[in-house]
Amino acid sequence: xxxxxxxxxxxxxxxxxxxxxxxxxxxxxxxxxxxxxxxxxxxxxxxxxxxxxxxxxxxxxxxxxxxxxxxxxxxxxxxxxxxxxxxxxxxxxxxxxxxxxxxxxxxxxxxxxxxxxxxxxxxxxxxxxxxxxxxxxxxxxxxxxxxxxxxxxxxxxxxxxxxxxxxxxxxxxxxxxxxx
Amino acid sequence: xxxxxxxxxxxxxxxxxxxxxxxxxxxxxxxxxxxxxxxxxxxxxxxxxxxxxxxxxxxxxxxxxxxxxxxxxxxxxxxxxxxxxxxxxxxxxxxxxxxxxxxxxxxxxxxxxxxxxxxxxxxxxxxxxxxxxxxxxxxxxxxxxxxxxxxxxxxxxxxxxxxxxxxxxxxxxxxxxxxxxxxxxxxxxxxxxxxxxxxxxxxxxxxxxxxxxxxxxxxxxxxxxxxxxxxxxxxxxxxxxxxxxxxxxxxxxxx
Numbered sequence: 001x002x003x004x005x006x007x008x009x010x011x012x013x014x015x016x017x018x019x020x021x022x023x024x025x026x027x028x029x030x031x032x033x034x035x036x037x038x039x040x041x042x043x044x045x046x047x048x049x050x051x052x053x054x055x056x057x058x059x060x061x062x063x064x065x066x067x068x069x070x071x072x073x074x075x076x077x078x079x080x081x082x083x084x085x086x087x088x089x090x091x092x093x094x095x096x097x098x099x100x101x102x103x104x105x106x107x108x109x110x111x112x113x114x115x116x117x118x119x120x121x122x123x124x125x126x127x128x129x130x131x132x133x134x135x136x137x138x139x140x141x142x143x144x145x146x147x148x149x150x151x152x153x154x155x156x157x158x159x160x161x162x163x164x165x166x167x168x169x170x171x172x173x174x175x176x177x178x179x180x
Numbered sequence: 181x182x183x184x185x186x187x188x189x190x191x192x193x194x195x196x197x198x199x200x201x202x203x204x205x206x207x208x209x210x211x212x213x214x215x216x217x218x219x220x221x222x223x224x225x226x227x228x229x230x231x232x233x234x235x236x237x238x239x240x241x242x243x244x245x246x247x248x249x250x251x252x253x254x255x256x257x258x259x260x261x262x263x264x265x266x267x268x269x270x271x272x273x274x275x276x277x278x279x280x281x282x283x284x285x286x287x288x289x290x291x292x293x294x295x296x297x298x299x300x301x302x303x304x305x306x307x308x309x310x311x312x313x314x315x316x317x318x319x320x321x322x323x324x325x326x327x328x329x330x331x332x333x334x335x336x337x338x339x340x341x342x343x344x345x346x347x348x349x350x351x352x353x354x355x356x357x358x359x360x361x362x363x364x365x366x367x368x369x370x371x372x373x374x375x376x377x378x379x380x381x382x383x384x385x386x387x388x389x390x391x392x393x394x395x396x397x398x399x400x401x402x403x404x405x406x407x408x409x410x411x412x413x414x415x416x417x418x419x420x421x422x423x424x425x426x427x428x429x430x431x432x433x434x435x
Contacts, residue, residue: 099397106404115405122401123368126394130365133390155397162186162389169191170386177195178334 007154011100015043017069018052024065046104053108073098074105079117086121087128090151098153129156133163187392191385197306198327198381199235204314205246231313234331241336248336251311252318254329256342259349261319266356275357275378278305279320306381326354326382361387368394 020040028035031042044052052066072078073094081089091098102118105111132148152160189197200218207224214221214236222230229249232240240246252258265276281304303309311322322328329350337343361383364376368391376384 099401103400103403106401110408112405115401119398119401122394122397123366126368126397127365130362130390159390159393159397162393163387166191166386166389170382173192173195173382174330176192177331 007097007100010154011097011104012047013045014071014095014097014101016046016049016071018042018044018049018066019069020052020066021063022057022065046101050104050108068108070105070109071095071101074102074114079114082117082121086124089121091125091153091156092151094153096154099155125152125156126159129160130163133160134167186389188388189381189385191382194324194381194385195327198324198331199233199238201234201312201324201328202231202310203234203237203251203312203328203332204229204249205232205237205240206249207240207246209245211240211245229314231310234312234328238331238335241339248332248339249314250332250336250340250346251313251316251322251328253316253321253325254332254340254346255318256345256349258318259346259353262321263349263353263356266353266360272360274375275360277320278378279308279311279317279322282308321353321378321380323381325380326350327380357383358386365391365394369398 018041020036020042021038023038024036030036030044031040036042049066049068053064053068056064078089078094095101099118099122102114106115106118129152149157149160205224206229207226209224209226211224213223216233218233221232221236224230224232224246232246237246237248241248253262262276265271281302305323308322310316311324312328316322329346333340333343333347333350340346357379361376361379
């Protein structure tokens, strides 16, 4: 992803559970000034956690500073729910940039199955987004759209906006050319 | 930062471009040929039908200096026939075909299709001549069918025999084709494509943002899987296939 893309920056700022495997005194500000010992668990932003997980300290021990765990948003519970019915899960409650987080995790872990579930989820939800974006006016009056939107993650919201803008622009052209 | 416009033409740009289509007018007043940026127009001599760009034709129509002859595909019979094709169960998967391409003027080094060759210049969809004049093909919707149909029906309705029926048929066609496009969304995939032969400019502009967004995201989600697949293939090629020369030949053919 692009360096200056706000999407990429915000995606990387999401928290991931990280378990330290060494004592790291210099990083104690991360832990509210409490000392960091092996087995300390912290929720760190993805960019920081990734750097800690891949960097190896100089010295005899060959293990990395910390190990990454799968964030709860991509845990078994959520994936099972997605497998059962992709449309009923409120992805935004899991993570604001749910798919972005998923992509980053797929880069770091070999998780063939999670990738398949995410792809399938996205496809099915995209169809629903296309339908909902068609008739926002009726949906907004019924108050249904608000609920629906609150369950979408940011990528899906952009998709919703793109679909809606397309229909809206065509309608606007028809209206302006009908005048005079 | 770049322009805040999305990539591709927006619907209003497509609508603007469609006004360059030639339509046939029947002038009521004489007018000498005009030297326009898009090329000279023919002199108007009543009552001979003359091709003019749509925007000029609409202008003359508003000033009551000309009448516009609707293209043959914008008639009740032609539209009913096309609508039947669109609604038919046997052709539920495809859009009604666009007008026939003119015969190729060059011979291609590729056997068969000069339209696919890089060094020949053959006109196709948005640049076809006579898509909206009275010489247009009657049984096919051209690229700008929706825009031209709408503009003519709005500003030159009295030149139609039965504008209300034509308007209704156009609206039906638009809805049928839109629902077909929506069905096409289901097969969108990281590597897959939707066959969009015969889809008009306005329809493409309408769904471009959504389809582009879906495909982008699918590709991003699929990237790590794709990479590991490529690595595996590369490994297989290095490890096991030195012995079987047959597969090596095949790979080179693919390149």
